[in-house]
Amino acid sequence: MKDRHLLGIRDLSKQDIELCLETAKGFKDVLRRDIKKVPALRGKTVINLFFEPSTRTKTSFEITEKRLSMDVLNFSVPSSSVVKGESLLDTIKTIEAYGVDFIVIRHSSSGVPHFVANNINASVINAGDGINEHPTQALLDAFSILEKKGSLEGLDIAIVGDIFHSRVAKSNIYLLSKFNNRIRLIGPPTLIPEIKNYNIETFSDMDKGIKGVDVIMMLRIQLERQGKGFFPTIQEYFKYWGLDKKRLAIAKDDAIVMHPGPMNRGVEISSDVADCPQSVILDQVTNGLAVRMAIMYLLSGI
Amino acid sequence: MKELLNKKDIERIISRIAHEIIEKNRGTENLCLVGIQRGGVHLAKRLAIKIKAIEQVEIAVGSLDIAMYRDDIGMRKDHPIVRKTELPHDISGKKIVLVDDVLFTGRSIRAAMDAIMDFGRPAQIQLAVLIDRGHRELPIRADYVGKNIPTSRKENIEVELIEEGDSDKVILYEE
Numbered sequence: 001m002k003d004r005h006l007l008g009i010r011d012l013s014k015q016d017i018e019l020c021l022e023t024a025k026g027f028k029d030v031l032r033r034d035i036k037k038v039p040a041l042r043g044k045t046v047i048n049l050f051f052e053p054s055t056r057t058k059t060s061f062e063i064t065e066k067r068l069s070m071d072v073l074n075f076s077v078p079s080s081s082v083v084k085g086e087s088l089l090d091t092i093k094t095i096e097a098y099g100v101d102f103i104v105i106r107h108s109s110s111g112v113p114h115f116v117a118n119n120i121n122a123s124v125i126n127a128g129d130g131i132n133e134h135p136t137q138a139l140l141d142a143f144s145i146l147e148k149k150g151s152l153e154g155l156d157i158a159i160v161g162d163i164f165h166s167r168v169a170k171s172n173i174y175l176l177s178k179f180n181n182r183i184r185l186i187g188p189p190t191l192i193p194e195i196k197n198y199n200i201e202t203f204s205d206m207d208k209g210i211k212g213v214d215v216i217m218m219l220r221i222q223l224e225r226q227g228k229g230f231f232p233t234i235q236e237y238f239k240y241w242g243l244d245k246k247r248l249a250i251a252k253d254d255a256i257v258m259h260p261g262p263m264n265r266g267v268e269i270s271s272d273v274a275d276c277p278q279s280v281i282l283d284q285v286t287n288g289l290a291v292r293m294a295i296m297y298l299l300s301g302i
Numbered sequence: 303m304k305e306l307l308n309k310k311d312i313e314r315i316i317s318r319i320a321h322e323i324i325e326k327n328r329g330t331e332n333l334c335l336v337g338i339q340r341g342g343v344h345l346a347k348r349l350a351i352k353i354k355a356i357e358q359v360e361i362a363v364g365s366l367d368i369a370m371y372r373d374d375i376g377m378r379k380d381h382p383i384v385r386k387t388e389l390p391h392d393i394s395g396k397k398i399v400l401v402d403d404v405l406f407t408g409r410s411i412r413a414a415m416d417a418i419m420d421f422g423r424p425a426q427i428q429l430a431v432l433i434d435r436g437h438r439e440l441p442i443r444a445d446y447v448g449k450n451i452p453t454s455r456k457e458n459i460e461v462e463l464i465e466e467g468d469s470d471k472v473i474l475y476e477e
Binding site for chain 2: 022023025027030033034035037038039294297298301
């Protein structure tokens with residue numbers, strides 16, 4: 001890897017992405033062993049700084065770190081000095097004084113991981129910043145596609161839902177574009193931003209949008225944003241942009257269904273689709289560990 | 303640059319080590335060869351073919367990647383690439399012959415033994431190497447040695463195998 005931080009996919013080279021996916025294969029094997037821990041990063045310390053509520057990503061990182069034999073510290077905002085009025089820079093400088101090797105950070109403001117990276121002598125991993133990027137999710141999605149489809153190039157991929165607020169969608173668009181895929185963004189026009197200079201088609205009619213696609217990536221409808229007028233009701237949303245069996249049949253027969261979680265069953269995805277054989281949602285969770293192990297392993301070498 | 307071993311030399315060494323392994327273990331019962339990525343894996347496969355030719359017995363061959371077990375992660379210029387580890391189903395109680403191309407400081411072998419222990423408890427671990435170039439930093443020695451080659455630290459040994467390169471040869475060169 002060129003950079004010792006992983007802040008986003010946009011500036012990552014294709015070679016670095018390929019190295020990361022290749023390395024993750026080796027770590028996926030580790031997860032199948034009886035002893036799932038390797039001493040690769042023994043003696044290294046990591047702090048997980050989550051300024052936004054998160055269970056899944058935080059748990060995934062924590063297991064990853066323990067599997068690599070790191071010493072793990074968690075810092076979540078409600079119990080931290082931030083509520084006592086400490087500035088972000090002071091928090092970072094304090095953490096630096098502890099001598100940590102890695103910082104995994106999630107923040108509701110875009111660009112915070114970049115600010116932290118410029119102010120600390122440790123590797124910074126972006127675990128989601130505002131509406132900007134969520135690079136580890138895009139890498140694990142790419143790994144899952146590669147695993148199921150055998151290739152990461154030349155596919156038709158639909159991303160459905162609230163693209164505008166989704167850092168997962170953005171990181172995926174950046175990554176999948178580097179591998180010559182055809183991307184279709186599907187959702188209510190109010191939730192699809194204009195993204196220039198990428199090979200993208202947009203659809204508000206889902207039936208047209210998912211016709212013949214290889215991969216369907218569903219996004220969570222962020223219910224906490226309901227009432228802001230992006231779409232009328234949940235019932236209506238499901239009717240127009242929800243993925244049910246009838247719609248899934250419009251895609252290719254061997255299309256896979258992905259979701260970064262947590263799912264809202266009956267809002268963006270029906271239960272029978274979430275649990276059907278084409279769904280790779282739980283594989284994504286497992287692959288998340290392998291890919292995050294690979295990332296931390298590779299960053300430690302710089 | 304100097305050629306230390308050619309194709310024929312390597313072939314004879316494999317043949318001799320195969321005989322030595324059978325002799326020392328009085329046959330092939332419970333035996334299993336594990337090659338260290340990458341050169342060791344090819345050598346382990348060649349040894350298995352040779353052993354089969356001598357004893358008419360198929361013995362298990364595994365591959366082991368030690369990148370995650372190294373003690374110099376972050377200290378090297380290039381980060382070790384993670385390759386495949388595939389060990390026979392259950393290694394507990396087995397006699398394992400670790401196979402590597404060059405034995406140098408002994409640190410790779412230490413890492414390999416740690417990695418194997420995470421998969422089970424073998425009855426015994428033996429070590430076979432094509433070249434022993436000295437300069438040990440750990441109390442490790444090989445049970446089967448193709449050729450002892452005293453080297454200086456400035457010198458480098460390169461093992462080229464037909465599986466990955468153009469030919470079978472071992473060369474010595476100065477940095």
